[in-house]
Amino acid sequence: xxxxxxxxxxxxxxxxxxxxxxxxxxxxxxxxxxxxxSVVAVLGVxxxxxxxxxxxxxxxxxxxxxxTLGKTNVHYEMGVDGISILLLTLTAILMPFVALSSLGHxxxxxxxxxxxxxxxETGMLGVFASADLxxxxxxxxxxxxPLYFILGIWGGExxxxxxxxxxxxxxAGSLLMLLAVIALVSQAAADxxxxxxxxxxTDWASTTPLEAQFxxxxxxxxxxxxxxxxxxxxxWLADAHTQAPTxxxxxxxxxxxxxxxxxxxxxxxxxxxxxxxxAAPLFMILGAFGIVYGALLAMAQTDMKRLIACSSVxxxxxxxxxxxxxxxxxxxxxxxxxxxxxxxxxxxxxxxxALYERRHSRAISQYGGVAAVMPLFAFFWVFAVLSSVGxxxxxxxxxxxxxxxxxxxxxxxxxxxxxxxVIFGAVYLLSATxxxxxxxxxxxxxxxxKDLNTREVAIVAPLCALCLWIGVQPGVLIEKxxxxxxxxxxxxxxxxxxxxxxxxVDPQTEEDVR
Amino acid sequence: MNPDLIDQxxxxxxxxxxxxxxxxxxxxxLLIVAEWFExxxxxxxxxxxxxxxxxxxxxxxLLNTPVPAVLxxxxxxxxxSAMWGLxxxxxxxxxxxxARSYYRKSRPFLGEHDMLLLAAPMGMMxxxxxxxxxxxxxxxxxxxxxxxxxxxxxxDRSESVEAGLKYFVLGAFSVGLFLYGVALVYAxxxxxxxxxxxxxxxxxxxxxxxxxxxxxxGSLLFKLSIWPFHLWVPDVYQGxxxxxxxLMATGTKAAALAFTLRITxxxxxSSAGLIALLAVLTMAAGNLGALVQSNLKRLLAxxxxxxxxxxxxxxxxxxASGDLSYEATSxxxxxxxxxxxxxxxxxxxxxxxxxxxxHFTQIESLKGLGRxxxxxxxxxxxxxLSLGGIPATGGFLAKWMVFSVTLDAHLTGYAIAGVLMSxxxxxxxxxxxxxxYMEPASDHVAPPTAKRTxxxxxxxxxxxxxxxxxxxxNVFLGLI
Numbered sequence: 001x002x003x004x005x006x007x008x009x010x011x012x013x014x015x016x017x018x019x020x021x022x023x024x025x026x027x028x029x030x031x032x033x034x035x036x037x038s039v040v041a042v043l044g045v046x047x048x049x050x051x052x053x054x055x056x057x058x059x060x061x062x063x064x065x066x067x068t069l070g071k072t073n074v075h076y077e078m079g080v081d082g083i084s085i086l087l088l089t090l091t092a093i094l095m096p097f098v099a100l101s102s103l104g105h106x107x108x109x110x111x112x113x114x115x116x117x118x119x120x121e122t123g124m125l126g127v128f129a130s131a132d133l134x135x136x137x138x139x140x141x142x143x144x145x146p147l148y149f150i151l152g153i154w155g156g157e158x159x160x161x162x163x164x165x166x167x168x169x170x171x172a173g174s175l176l177m178l179l180a181v182i183a184l185v186s187q188a189a190a191d192x193x194x195x196x197x198x199x200x201x202t203d204w205a206s207t208t209p210l211e212a213q214f215x216x217x218x219x220x221x222x223x224x225x226x227x228x229x230x231x232x233x234x235x236w237l238a239d240a241h242t243q244a245p246t247x248x249x250x251x252x253x254x255x256x257x258x259x260x261x262x263x264x265x266x267x268x269x270x271x272x273x274x275x276x277x278x279a280a281p282l283f284m285i286l287g288a289f290g291i292v293y294g295a296l297l298a299m300a301q302t303d304m305k306r307l308i309a310c311s312s313v314x315x316x317x318x319x320x321x322x323x324x325x326x327x328x329x330x331x332x333x334x335x336x337x338x339x340x341x342x343x344x345x346x347x348x349x350x351x352x353x354a355l356y357e358r359r360h361s362r363a364i365s366q367y368g369g370v371a372a373v374m375p376l377f378a379f380f381w382v383f384a385v386l387s388s389v390g391x392x393x394x395x396x397x398x399x400x401x402x403x404x405x406x407x408x409x410x411x412x413x414x415x416x417x418x419x420x421x422v423i424f425g426a427v428y429l430l431s432a433t434x435x436x437x438x439x440x441x442x443x444x445x446x447x448x449x450k451d452l453n454t455r456e457v458a459i460v461a462p463l464c465a466l467c468l469w470i471g472v473q474p475g476v477l478i479e480k481x482x483x484x485x486x487x488x489x490x491x492x493x494x495x496x497x498x499x500x501x502x503x504x505v506d507p508q509t510e511e512d513v514r
Numbered sequence: 515m516n517p518d519l520i521d522q523x524x525x526x527x528x529x530x531x532x533x534x535x536x537x538x539x540x541x542x543x544l545l546i547v548a549e550w551f552e553x554x555x556x557x558x559x560x561x562x563x564x565x566x567x568x569x570x571x572x573x574x575x576l577l578n579t580p581v582p583a584v585l586x587x588x589x590x591x592x593x594x595s596a597m598w599g600l601x602x603x604x605x606x607x608x609x610x611x612x613a614r615s616y617y618r619k620s621r622p623f624l625g626e627h628d629m630l631l632l633a634a635p636m637g638m639m640x641x642x643x644x645x646x647x648x649x650x651x652x653x654x655x656x657x658x659x660x661x662x663x664x665x666x667x668x669x670d671r672s673e674s675v676e677a678g679l680k681y682f683v684l685g686a687f688s689v690g691l692f693l694y695g696v697a698l699v700y701a702x703x704x705x706x707x708x709x710x711x712x713x714x715x716x717x718x719x720x721x722x723x724x725x726x727x728x729x730x731x732g733s734l735l736f737k738l739s740i741w742p743f744h745l746w747v748p749d750v751y752q753g754x755x756x757x758x759x760x761l762m763a764t765g766t767k768a769a770a771l772a773f774t775l776r777i778t779x780x781x782x783x784s785s786a787g788l789i790a791l792l793a794v795l796t797m798a799a800g801n802l803g804a805l806v807q808s809n810l811k812r813l814l815a816x817x818x819x820x821x822x823x824x825x826x827x828x829x830x831x832x833x834a835s836g837d838l839s840y841e842a843t844s845x846x847x848x849x850x851x852x853x854x855x856x857x858x859x860x861x862x863x864x865x866x867x868x869x870x871x872x873h874f875t876q877i878e879s880l881k882g883l884g885r886x887x888x889x890x891x892x893x894x895x896x897x898x899l900s901l902g903g904i905p906a907t908g909g910f911l912a913k914w915m916v917f918s919v920t921l922d923a924h925l926t927g928y929a930i931a932g933v934l935m936s937x938x939x940x941x942x943x944x945x946x947x948x949x950x951y952m953e954p955a956s957d958h959v960a961p962p963t964a965k966r967t968x969x970x971x972x973x974x975x976x977x978x979x980x981x982x983x984x985x986x987x988n989v990f991l992g993l994i
Binding site: 034066067068069070087109137141142144145148149152153160163164167171172174176178179182183184185249 | 776842899904905906911912913914915917918921922926928929933934936937940941944948951952953985986988991
């Protein structure tokens with residue numbers, strides 16, 4: 001069996017075992033889950049190491065006939081490029097920690113939870129590993145269902161509202177994408193492309209004229225923009241994050257939102273470069289606006305989980321901004337920032353989750369002086385915050401730096417605007433940290449708080465180490481992506497040349513970007 | 515009798531084409547005989563299932579060697595009709611299995627019930643295979659009259675009698691529409707054969723023939739439950755015994771759709787836009803109606819209306835572009851096959867719950883089902899997700915195929931509208947899932963101890979079919 005298939009479906013197999021095992025002992029079920037996710041993590045890391053970053057073609061590919069729709073052949077086709085291998089590995093690495101953290105806050109209906117968690121992992125890994133458009137869409141929507149249950153059953157007090165909002169928002173996007181997918185497949189079939197292989201469709205779609213690309217691009221882009229979420233589609237995020245259990249928040253922030261940015265990169269820019277070049281100013285403006293807007297929103301929050309959610313909006317603004325700068329530096333930074341945001345936001349959620357389990361309050365004002373009673377917690381929290389605000393030496397810095405460079409090459413004005421987000425980011429996260437950790441102990445309950453236990457340290461310490469490693473050695477990650485990103489930039493530049501020669505683009509738009 | 519005529523009508527081809535009908539008719543006669551003899555009466559289930567399986571076997575044989583036209587060109591047993599036949603038989607079998615649990619307590623006239631139920635697929639097959647308006651009419655009556663009786667079969671419940679009466683009155687009305695249309699068409703063209711009619715249509719219909727076709731289409735829209743002819747659906751589906759609802763929701767709809775797709779060529783080309791508009795309005799009526807229901811049976815009825823709207827898009831697409839006839843038919847077949855398994859499974863679960871005396875038709879009373887009866891709740895979730903068209907279920911690919919045909923026919927705006935409607939649909943399917951899993955049970959009800967092996971097997975098969983159509987669709991697509 002092939003590596004990617006094994007990797008993707010191992011969690012589903014685990015889910016089946018957990019669901020059907022007659023043993024009612026929770027520890028056994030949790031043990032199986034932890035084991036399966038750990039094996040997947042090891043497999044993911046080994047794939048990452050074996051991946052050759054200098055090439056742009058898909059690697060570890062596998063293709064089997066699946067079914068035929070009309071004249072079009074749909075294949076079960078797996079494969080990863082430099083972008084998806086990073087996100088795949090991130091997913092695989094995060095999941096054991098999610099499983100471990102669930103021990104603290106999932107106290108009832110454990111078996112169901114573990115089944116959903118494992119199915120969720122299969123869905124997410126499948127999204128990044130699929131090399132066929134229909135297969136991608138399968139995984140894309142299938143990953144929606146487990147999260148729906150995780151949010152709806154184990155969420156906070158207003159979970160039903162948040163869950164339905166989350167589901168309907170993302171579903172609206174998915175269905176628009178479905179139409180775009182169907183239209184793309186049927187137009188390609190009319191042109192003689194009788195396979196839904198992503199690479200084949202990309203070759204076909206990227207050379208179609210701008211007018212044809214526009215609507216298809218719009219369908220895909222809206223779906224992904226909702227998932228990211230890009231301003232103005234961000235409203236579901238704060239509710240979903242706040243109401244989700246810690247493990248749900250980590251999955252959401254760590255992986256699910258990356259599905260949106262990954263889609264924008266892979267399908268939005270990769271498949272429809274001409275449309276993407278035309279839409280780039282809009283997306284850059286929305287991204288830059290999202291950075292500042294998210295930061296301002298975060299400043300006003302009194303609820304810690306909401307604050308972290310708003311910071312996600314801000315951080316993902318960077319990802320979109322760098323991506324649509326369409327420069328080498330911008331794209332590299334953008335991919336790196338996806339990983340960084342996945343790690344540092346997951347850390348913040350995991351840490352705050354540990355605190356929440358002790359005090360059951362998300363209000364920042366309920367805390368204060370926590371550092372005095374929980375020194376270990378304070379250490380890791382400050383570490384995570386610094387990684388999130390982009391302290392040089394930690395992971396966040398490299399991504400933001402590259403994005404700002406890439407943006408500056410394209411538009412100094414937007415880069416300047418976006419830089420203010422870095423300052424705001426420091427303001428809201430550090431001031432929240434001050435209110436949370438330092439100062440007088442204002443509530444008596446805080447005095448009796450126990451510091452992080454071994455399990456919790458075992459969850460956060462490796463992730464912190466990873467943040468540090470990326471901060472010091474970002475080259476390892478960038479190297480893996482270089483082949484794929486160079487090919488992408490090349491395609492965009494070729495299209496741009498073709499457009500300028502063919503006068504397809506309004507020169508004014510070009511000017512605006514600069 | 516003229517020997518040539520005998521040769522023409524009673525040859526091997528004809529026998530093969532009629533084999534499914536003859537098998538069902540034979541089974542029906544045996545069932546009647548069985549009523550007289552108590553010892554044989556015990557074999558009734560065997561007779562019923564045997565006839566269905568025999569007919570299915572004959573249909574499969576027809577799939578390999580289709581017969582395009584027999585009986586002087588009035589009846590067709592082509593590949594599509596054979597596939598439709600299998601859909602009808604599956605729908606009938608699901609209805610029958612659930613009826614066995616459903617009537618276990620009251621046992622009213624089970625013999626009659628089985629006879630009436632076995633007549634229904636015969637009618638559906640004649641509707642799907644008709645190449646002549648008279649043959650279609652006979653099929654329609656052969657289906658409708660047993661359904662009128664079956665809908666009011668629970669005479670102890672006034673809702674059931676009301677449903678039967680409503681269905682009868684409106685059914686009679688739609689039959690009247692149909693006959694009036696047929697009369698006009700005949701007066702204008704002098705023929706009832708679809709082949710001859712399509713030649714006449716190619717040469718240009720007179721206004722009278724167009725009006726006649728409009729009446730015929732109207733009566734089909736009645737059976738398909740298309741806006742504005744859909745208002746009977748929730749009342750009848752809710753009042754009728756749930757196993758009968760299964761048959762009405764899946765089989766009847768499929769039969770009406772099969773014939774509608776056959777006659778689209780007789781409609782004026784400009785009607786494509788109107789039909790597509792009706793489709794979108796039906797989706798809107800069904801989905802918005804379902805959104806406010808508190809009764810699950812009604813909710814599923816309205817969702818059935820919405821699905822009928824989606825299916826009507828295929829009719830519009832086929833009319834808009836004549837080249838899409840094969841694609842539209844295969845999409846319709848796949849959609850209905852998935853719908854039979856999905857809606858059959860969902861209504862079947864309701865019948866099961868009702869048979870257990872839980873009065874589970876209110877969404878309210880489903881609260882906590884996920885903990886009380888996890889298997890049942892999981893199956894219901896699967897069916898609802900398939901109705902909503904989430905991948906890995908048959909409903910997803912069905913939706914894909916419909917929208918693909920619609921986009922190919924350049925009905926882009928209608929396709930977008932249809933997609934937006936399915937977001938509303940998910941909102942109410944989710945409401946049921948929320949009730950089952952995410953809301954605490956209002957009062958604790960112990961799960962009933964009675965084992966219902968037949969209902970369990972039927973549900974399991976439906977669930978397996980839904981998953982199989984979603985994950986390995988080639989098993990079904992290969993047949994089409």
